[in-house]
Amino acid sequence: MQKQIKFIFLSIFLIIFSIIFNFYAASRGVFHVDTFVHFDSAFRILKGDLPLKDYWIVHGLLVDYIQSFFFYFFGLSWFSYILHSSIFNAVICYFSFYLFFNYLNLKLIWSVFFALLISCLAYPVSGSPFLDLHSIYFSLFGLYFIIIAILKEKNKFWFFASLFFVVAFFCKQVPAFYISFLSTLFCFYYSLIKKNFNILLIFASGGIFAVLFVLLFLIIQDINLKSVLLQLFLFPSSIGGSRYASYDINLNNLFFNFKFLYFFLLSFVTIIIVNIYSVKKYLNSKDINIALILILFVVGSMFHQIYTKNQIFIFFLIPLITAFSFYFLANLKLKREAMIKISLVSFCLLICIKYIDRFAFERKFHDLSNVNLNNAIVFSNFDEKFKGLKWISPSFQDPEKEINILIEMRKNLLKNIDKKKMLLTEYNFFSLSLNKNYYGLSRTYDSISFPNKESKYYENYKIFFKDKITHNKIDEIFFLDSTEIDQLRLNQTIFDYIPKNCFDVTYINDFIVKLDVKNCNFLK
Helix, strand or coil, rough: HHHHHHHHHHHHHHHHHHHHHHHHHHHHHHCCCHHCHHHHHHHHHHHHCCCCCCCCECCCCCCHHHHHHHHHHCCCCHHHHHHHHHHHHHHHHHHHHHHHHCCCCCCCHHHHHHHHHHHHHCHCCCCCCHHHHHHHHHHHHHHHHHHHHHHHHHHHHHHHHHHHHHHHHHHHHHHHHHHHHHHHHHHHHHHHHCCCCHHHHHHHHHHHHHHHHHHHHHHHCCCCHHHHHHHHHHHHHHHHHHHHHHHHCHHHHHHHHHHHHHHHHHHHHHHHHHHHHHHCCHHHHHHHHHHHHHHHHHHHHHHHHCCCCCCCCCCCCHHHHHHEEEEEHCCCCCCCHHHHHHHHHHHHHHHHHHHHHHHCCCCCCCCCCCHHHCCCCEECCCCCHHHEEEEECCCCCCCCCCCCHHHHHHHHHCCCCCCCCEEEECCHHHHHHHHHCCCCCCCCCCCCCCCCCCCCCHHHHHHHHHHHHHHHCCEEEEEECCCCCCHHHHHHHHHCCCCCCHHEEEEEEHHHHHHCCCCHHHHH
């Protein structure tokens, strides 16, 4: 009874800590592209605009819908935005703690220790909702259910494992695809050695159920399945193919970026090998299969990070692998087990502190490592909805200058309120801030967000762009950028798709351009 009370008390502590720590990290500066990637898009869903249908996306759509749920129930604010990622962080922490204590039978103190480190390196890396992180952590839940299924020998857990992999995929296609593909191969293998093909059937049924549910939801939302195919599969796969073909594999991105992760993975594999040689029938045990699926999860995660241009966000694997190393050490009954554990846990703590400092405090994931965060400005002066956020970004050394540009943009949006306006910007918070839909064309505007002139899907996006102008009867288009706008940037964002003679162009300042839509043959 006392043990159970301790478990409940520590669970509450971990949940509260995970939420507070993520709130703290999230509000320390911004990278305007990634910080607000789901902000206006979630607000637009509440206003009836939908991903794929009303704005172009190249990655998954579920994070937008989850965020719209938080906006609906908790209000349109920065608080509701960060509450989403903070609660998700708490779920990751609690689920890990529950698995370690109840299924791996780690001591309570070690279960708390590793869960705490995971919570500090899970969502606080970004702080704000981000599709890559949702993708990998929903995949992590899938991994946990597979491990529980192996330990408990209950087939129902395989259903939930594949369900979470599908949810992860529709948050973002990768890394979920790599992890779910490897997990599916493992499921085939496990069903074969157990001579129990019900496992495979149940695993498949969970994934099929999730896919059918998502498709039914999209049909109810009146989202064209051709748009789903184009924006979530065909166009992204064309980007991925060209990226793999041109990617430069070197020692830095293959080894040095993950040197400490390799150390803990190698330690883990060494413990497994010792178990194989020391424990009879170990190759036929549950543990060897748990080790295999964990290694496949780590490999899938690392493969994604090696080939992505995003910041690294998988250092939560270090305490995760160390926790499982403790579990597998228990089988060996070594005389120096305590010394090995102390060495592992000490090095784990040291490395985790290094990465917590780099990502949660220095905010490396959002490119804020070289920014003086002490110069951040309270952003609630721009809008009370952003209470709690301190603004500074890597784009401007002086945050006041950037905020003044944002204020100028807001003034222009509030002029001529009878005109229909479209805003193209990676500062994706003006629609929510002003409580008005500004019909952003894409969720982001970097070089891979939508098809360029060299893409075979160029015409699809060109038609999409034209349709949004004509269907929404747009009078004015504003383009706001974080760098001084030049002709190349305007061409890549607008004039490569809509002829320049369809607009009267006005440069409001170096960062804001206004285009008055004219009657032209192309837009008729």
